[in-house]
Amino acid sequence: xxxxxxxxxxxxxxxxxxxxxxxxxxxxxxxxxxxxxxxxxxxxxxxxxxxxxxxxxxxxxxxxxxxxxxxxxxxxxxxxxxxxxxxxxxxxxxxxxxxxxxxxxxxxxxxxxxxxxxxxxxxxxxxxxxxxxxxxxxxxxxxxxxxxxxx
Amino acid sequence: xxxxxxxxxxxxxxxxxxxxxxxxxxxxxxxxxxxxxxxxxxxxxxxxxxxxxxxxxxxxxxxxxxxxxxxxxxxxxxxxxxxxxxxxxxxxxxxxxxxxxxxxxxxxxxxxxxxxxxxxxxxxxxxxxxxxxxxxxxxxxxxxxxxxxxx
DNA sequence: TTGATTGCAAAGCGTTTGCAATGAG
DNA sequence: CTCATTGCAAACGCTTTGCAATCAA
Numbered sequence: 055x056x057x058x059x060x061x062x063x064x065x066x067x068x069x070x071x072x073x074x075x076x077x078x079x080x081x082x083x084x085x086x087x088x089x090x091x092x093x094x095x096x097x098x099x100x101x102x103x104x105x106x107x108x109x110x111x112x113x114x115x116x117x118x119x120x121x122x123x124x125x126x127x128x129x130x131x132x133x134x135x136x137x138x139x140x141x142x143x144x145x146x147x148x149x150x151x152x153x154x155x156x157x158x159x160x161x162x163x164x165x166x167x168x169x170x171x172x173x174x175x176x177x178x179x180x181x182x183x184x185x186x187x188x189x190x191x192x193x194x195x196x197x198x199x200x201x202x203x204x205x
Numbered sequence: 206x207x208x209x210x211x212x213x214x215x216x217x218x219x220x221x222x223x224x225x226x227x228x229x230x231x232x233x234x235x236x237x238x239x240x241x242x243x244x245x246x247x248x249x250x251x252x253x254x255x256x257x258x259x260x261x262x263x264x265x266x267x268x269x270x271x272x273x274x275x276x277x278x279x280x281x282x283x284x285x286x287x288x289x290x291x292x293x294x295x296x297x298x299x300x301x302x303x304x305x306x307x308x309x310x311x312x313x314x315x316x317x318x319x320x321x322x323x324x325x326x327x328x329x330x331x332x333x334x335x336x337x338x339x340x341x342x343x344x345x346x347x348x349x350x351x352x353x354x355x356x
Numbered sequence: 357t358t359g360a361t362t363g364c365a366a367a368g369c370g371t372t373t374g375c376a377a378t379g380a381g
Numbered sequence: 382c383t384c385a386t387t388g389c390a391a392a393c394g395c396t397t398t399g400c401a402a403t404c405a406a
Contacts, residue, residue, distance in 0.1 A: 074405075133284040133394085258388095363403095369395090369396085374392090375390100
């Protein structure tokens with residue numbers, strides 16, 4: 055057990071999850087990365103200090119962490135899923151489809167819109183598509199390949 | 206050539222695309238369905254009146270139709286891609302993650318938000334994530350299975 | 357001890373692609 | 382005739398799953 059995970063064991067145990075090193079490491083990586091990580095990325099980062107993790111475990115783990123509210127799943131560009139700490143506070147993602155950059159916007163800015171939607175449509179938005187997605191999937195493919203080759 | 210496609214051949218020819226029955230049918234199906242269709246769904250509907258279409262042709266065709274601006278790709282629930290006519294006018298999608306229902310909202314309602322984002326962040330939004338996606342992927346899986354079994 | 361968790365390898369799903377055959381121009 | 386387009390089957394990338402081994406409690 056090389057690095058001691060930063061997240062306290064209680065955080066996991068308190069939510070009814072057994073305390074395995076894999077779980078602690080996965081959670082720790084997600085919580086200490088300010089960014090959005092793919093399952094692959096999580097797996098690699100965990101393995102860097104604790105090699106005994108498989109990709110399937112990462113998938114199963116993020117699923118459980120999502121279920122207990124410690125982690126959020128984010129759909130950014132394309133079909134791949136990304137994960138971030140649920141403790142990061144309410145914010146929205148501004149994603150540049152050209153270069154893949156992600157900005158965070160405070161929730162306050164969109165409070166007005168939420169009210170309008172709720173008022174006019176009785177609808178509480180979770181996610182909404184704001185314009186014709188032009189070349190999303192091709193951009194995503196380009197990005198994916200770029201990520202592949204650069205490592 | 207069973208059913209005459211509603212879309213005029215010129216629409217395609219004018220954009221530099223060869224006029225094949227497959228293409229006409231795919232476009233016709235998309236334009237005459239008010240809803241969002243998956244590649245699978247498009248393929249099935251086309252085959253209902255014109256059996257000589259393969260799924261790969263549907264994928265290649267929607268890609269081209271997107272490229273020439275006749276069709277939009279929409280990311281709704283989960284990882285599957287859906288397609289709608291680009292002639293449907295500017296609108297946004299309100300998606301119920303519980304039941305999969307989709308509402309259309311006129312673009313005007315969100316004009317203010319776009320201005321704000323552009324002003325505060327120099328950002329022109331195409332798509333944005335409005336809240337922790339809770340159980341998106343599991344809901345998507347449920348829906349996908351429901352679609353499978355119902356046919 | 358016992359059931360939750362893991363790793364592996366295989367399967368699954370939607371999408372893409374190589375290639376030879378077809379058909380629009 | 383010529384090159385775009387097609388169908389098929391295989392490949393792909395990400396995610397899920399079955400199963401036996403392991404390990405937290």
